[in-house]
Amino acid sequence: MQKISQRYIVGATLEQAVQRMRSLNRQGFGVTVDVLGESIANLTQAEAGVGAYLETLDAIGAHGLDATVSVKPSALGLLLDPQYCEQAVGRIVQAAEDCGTAVCIDMEDVSCTDMEISLFNGLHAAGRQVSIALQAYLRRTGVDLERLLAHGSRLRICKGIYLEQPQHLVPGAQSDRAAINPYFLQHVERCFESGTFVSVATHDAALIRQVTALAERRGVARSQFEFQMLLGVCEPLRDRLKEQGYLVRIYLPYGNDWYGYSTRRMKENPAIAAHVVKAMFLRR
Numbered sequence: 001m002q003k004i005s006q007r008y009i010v011g012a013t014l015e016q017a018v019q020r021m022r023s024l025n026r027q028g029f030g031v032t033v034d035v036l037g038e039s040i041a042n043l044t045q046a047e048a049g050v051g052a053y054l055e056t057l058d059a060i061g062a063h064g065l066d067a068t069v070s071v072k073p074s075a076l077g078l079l080l081d082p083q084y085c086e087q088a089v090g091r092i093v094q095a096a097e098d099c100g101t102a103v104c105i106d107m108e109d110v111s112c113t114d115m116e117i118s119l120f121n122g123l124h125a126a127g128r129q130v131s132i133a134l135q136a137y138l139r140r141t142g143v144d145l146e147r148l149l150a151h152g153s154r155l156r157i158c159k160g161i162y163l164e165q166p167q168h169l170v171p172g173a174q175s176d177r178a179a180i181n182p183y184f185l186q187h188v189e190r191c192f193e194s195g196t197f198v199s200v201a202t203h204d205a206a207l208i209r210q211v212t213a214l215a216e217r218r219g220v221a222r223s224q225f226e227f228q229m230l231l232g233v234c235e236p237l238r239d240r241l242k243e244q245g246y247l248v249r250i251y252l253p254y255g256n257d258w259y260g261y262s263t264r265r266m267k268e269n270p271a272i273a274a275h276v277v278k279a280m281f282l283r284r
């Protein structure tokens with residue numbers, strides 16, 4: 001498992017993350033860093049997570065890197081003490097602003113949706129440099145999106161990665177990932193219409209073609225949106241997009257808690273894990 005996850009995770013140390021950020025920046029990619037640390041049992045662990053983000057942001061500032069950070073509020077105490085979490089994320093956002101960058105709040109499972117939107121709204125209303133991810137597989141997202149756009153919020157649209165009950169999902173989403181695409185595209189179109197910057201987080205080549213065609217048709221400037229992809233996934237596609245002049249940002253996870261991250265990736269796409277495992281064995 002550790003060998004497999006090396007493809008998706010840059011390593012355990014900040015030094016490794018900085019090296020990879022530099023290399024990706026040199027190749028023309030932006031980065032968003034996720035400091036891994038998912039399941040926490042107490043606020044001491046949450047505080048350690050805050051510390052890791054602050055160190056990461058120090059390094060981003062010191063090396064002048066083109067890198068934002070992405071945070072999962074549950075790793076920063078959301079489910080243990082929402083007030084603590086709010087000030088923890090606030091401290092990370094402050095550090096990001098101090099080094100001229102921003103924070104994206106990842107969206108987690110449906111038990112967190114309302115709390116994460118509310119956390120975002122508080123920070124955004126205070127004029128902080130923050131964006132939030134919305135999941136196109138959720139029925140509620142159209143409504144959430146309109147409320148957020150009304151306040152000029154900066155958004156990331158993704159399909160969604162958690163295993164949710166069918167009543168939360170758009171029709172067809174449970175059995176067919178492509179069934180999410182029309183909703184995804186609609187959300188991106190609403191962001192284009194409202195003129196807000198949007199991050200389009202997907203590796204789905206057909207969907208990406210639809211997004212670029214939509215942007216062309218509507219005359220949306222390439223500075224108004226970016227594609228985001230996970231480290232180690234669909235690299236030829238991301239390289240092509242960059243060569244075509246689109247902004248591309250790589251989601252770069254690092255840290256010791258690689259297990260939770262890798263197992264989610266494997267659950268999401270077991271076929272890929274099988275290919276990686278096969279390649280690993282064939283190399284020997």
Ligand SMILES: Cc1cc2nc3c(=O)[nH]c(=O)nc-3n(C[C@H](O)[C@H](O)[C@H](O)COP(=O)(O)OP(=O)(O)OC[C@H]3O[C@@H](n4cnc5c(N)ncnc54)[C@H](O)[C@@H]3O)c2cc1C
Pocket residue numbers: 105106107108133135158159160161162177178201202203204205228229230233234250251265268269272
């Ligand atoms: C930058 C970024 C940020 C994200 N943030 C969030 C978030 O905040 N909340 C959330 O719920 N989800 C998040 N996700 C995950 C996202 O919701 C999807 O689960 C994930 O991106 C796979 O969906 P897809 O859009 O690529 O389309 P899919 O239809 O799932 O996949 C399309 C094709 O992409 C390729 N592919 C997809 N995933 C992989 C993989 N892991 N390995 C290899 N090939 C793959 C395959 O060829 C697949 O056929 C994020 C994804 C990205 C890229």
